Amino acid sequence: MTVKENLRPGGRSARVQASVHKAVRELMAELSRADVTIPLIAGKAGVTPSTIYRRWGDLQELLADVAVDRLRPDMQPIDAGSGKADLETWAEQYAEEMSSGPGREMIRDVLAAQAGANACKCSEYTRQQIDVIAERAKARGEAFPDVERVMDQVVAPIMYRILFGDVPATARVRDLVARVMSTMD
Amino acid sequence: MTVKENLRPGGRSARVQASVHKAVRELMAELSRADVTIPLIAGKAGVTPSTIYRRWGDLQELLADVAVDRLRPDMQPIDAGSGKADLETWAEQYAEEMSSGPGREMIRDVLAAQAGANACKCSEYTRQQIDVIAERAKARGEAFPDVERVMDQVVAPIMYRILFGDVPATARVRDLVARVMSTMD
DNA sequence: TCGTAAAAGCAAATTCTTTGCATTAATAGG
DNA sequence: CCTATTAATGCAAAGAATTTGCTTTTACGA
Numbered sequence: 064m065t066v067k068e069n070l071r072p073g074g075r076s077a078r079v080q081a082s083v084h085k086a087v088r089e090l091m092a093e094l095s096r097a098d099v100t101i102p103l104i105a106g107k108a109g110v111t112p113s114t115i116y117r118r119w120g121d122l123q124e125l126l127a128d129v130a131v132d133r134l135r136p137d138m139q140p141i142d143a144g145s146g147k148a149d150l151e152t153w154a155e156q157y158a159e160e161m162s163s164g165p166g167r168e169m170i171r172d173v174l175a176a177q178a179g180a181n182a183c184k185c186s187e188y189t190r191q192q193i194d195v196i197a198e199r200a201k202a203r204g205e206a207f208p209d210v211e212r213v214m215d216q217v218v219a220p221i222m223y224r225i226l227f228g229d230v231p232a233t234a235r236v237r238d239l240v241a242r243v244m245s246t247m248d
Numbered sequence: 249m250t251v252k253e254n255l256r257p258g259g260r261s262a263r264v265q266a267s268v269h270k271a272v273r274e275l276m277a278e279l280s281r282a283d284v285t286i287p288l289i290a291g292k293a294g295v296t297p298s299t300i301y302r303r304w305g306d307l308q309e310l311l312a313d314v315a316v317d318r319l320r321p322d323m324q325p326i327d328a329g330s331g332k333a334d335l336e337t338w339a340e341q342y343a344e345e346m347s348s349g350p351g352r353e354m355i356r357d358v359l360a361a362q363a364g365a366n367a368c369k370c371s372e373y374t375r376q377q378i379d380v381i382a383e384r385a386k387a388r389g390e391a392f393p394d395v396e397r398v399m400d401q402v403v404a405p406i407m408y409r410i411l412f413g414d415v416p417a418t419a420r421v422r423d424l425v426a427r428v429m430s431t432m433d
Numbered sequence: 434t435c436g437t438a439a440a441a442g443c444a445a446a447t448t449c450t451t452t453g454c455a456t457t458a459a460t461a462g463g
Numbered sequence: 464c465c466t467a468t469t470a471a472t473g474c475a476a477a478g479a480a481t482t483t484g485c486t487t488t489t490a491c492g493a
Contacts, residue, residue: 074458074459074460075457075458075459075470075471075472076459076470076471076472079471079472096362097306097362100448100449101449101450102448102449102450110472110473111472111473111474112449112450113450113451113452113472113473113474113475114471114472114473116450116451117451117471117472118471118472121450171359171360174356174359174360174411175356175359175360177281177282179413182411182412182413183412183413185412186408186412186413214405214408215401215405215408215424216400216401216405218408219400219404219405219407219408219409220399220400220401220404220405222404222408222411222412223371223399223400223403223404223407223408224404226359226367226407226411227367227368227370227371227407228364228367228368228371239400242431246427246431259440259489259490259491260439260440260441260488260489260490261439261440261441261490264440264441285479285480286480286481287479287480287481295441295442296441296442296443297480297481298441298442298443298444298481298482298483299440299441299442301480301481301482302440302441302482303440303441306481
């Protein structure tokens with residue numbers, strides 16, 4: 064439903080999208096989720112509700128669109144000296160960000176949308192970050208597990224626990240990393 | 249918002265809940281998600297919409313409530329002879345059910361709801377199933393990994409991939425089980 | 434049996450969503 | 464540079480969903 068892909072940078076569509084996204088971010092910051100409505104967003108963004116309905120379909124899709132945008136990592140993983148240290152540092156930060164209030168909300172928004180594309184993009188971002196760590200380790204001449212292994216044994220457990228209950232503690236995250244680094248067959 | 253916990257079996261509340269749940273299940277089977285509305289459910293269930301709004305708050309919560317009900321396992325894990333075989337059998341079935349169309353929808357409904365209690369319950373069901381397998385293995389005198397380890401290394405990867413993109417293939421599930429059974433330190 | 438409290442029904446008021454049509458803005462071709 | 468074409472937005476009315484105050488029903492305990 065979203066048309067982001069074929070937008071010229073300065074066109075009208077791009078401006079509308081930008082102001083709607085901005086309005087959503089601001090409203091989400093000051094109101095509770097249940098109070099954020101499309102007419103409200105439209106008012107703040109300076110567009111008509113029908114524009115939003117036509118472009119995004121419903122609130123869920125719009126929120127997912129905004130959320131996936133905010134979940135895009137804004138920097139490379141920190142270089143902590145070794146592959147293991149890099150992964151540990153990254154995983155702890157990931158767990159913390161994703162289990163925070165806003166983090167949880169964004170994940171929920173992405174998963175709640177009908178279109179699966181946003182969720183895919185989300186795990187793709189994660190995969191890319193780990194890829195950077197893996198490449199860096201290989202450049203150093205270190206052994207490093209396969210990226211998919213890291214997704215399965217580190218990322219998935221963290222995300223599962225965030226979604227289905229508790230917040231993963233730092234110690235647990237460290238354990239996951241230690242395990243994947245030690246069984247590198 | 250739900251009041252399921254303090255319901256007498258034959259009371260009016262229980263009857264309303266039962267007929268609403270039934271109406272939801274039937275409507276979900278014949279219509280697409282976007283076409284299922286509270287007034288429609290209310291009509292089919294023979295109650296007024298305001299009853300549903302007051303008891304569940306909104307459609308999302310109602311759907312989550314119905315979904316978690318349907319996700320409750322209706323039988324013990326199959327006994328396949330050994331802990332590893334039990335786990336393999338169970339995990340394959342779990343992956344298949346959860347990645348099916350209705351399975352995905354139910355998971356999404358549970359996760360999309362504001363109240364986290366339903367999601368918790370969901371992973372609790374899974375944990376109990378694995379517990380049964382683990383106890384059975386121990387009764388046979390076999391070694392079996394810690395239940396939390398199985399959650400991290402088998403359940404979480406399966407669920408992560410279902411939620412964030414692909415369907416986990418049978419071969420992959422078998423790999424996950426093999427790995428957790430082999431590194432039982 | 435009766436009184437009480439919680440839940441459900443009803444209906445009006447409000448708010449959100451959809452839709453047809455008019456208008457505006459961006460793009461390609463002359 | 465101008466103009467035709469197409470896509471997106473604005474506007475407003477119609478339709479649908481949600482909220483709410485009040486009344487009625489139902490289950491339970493005294």
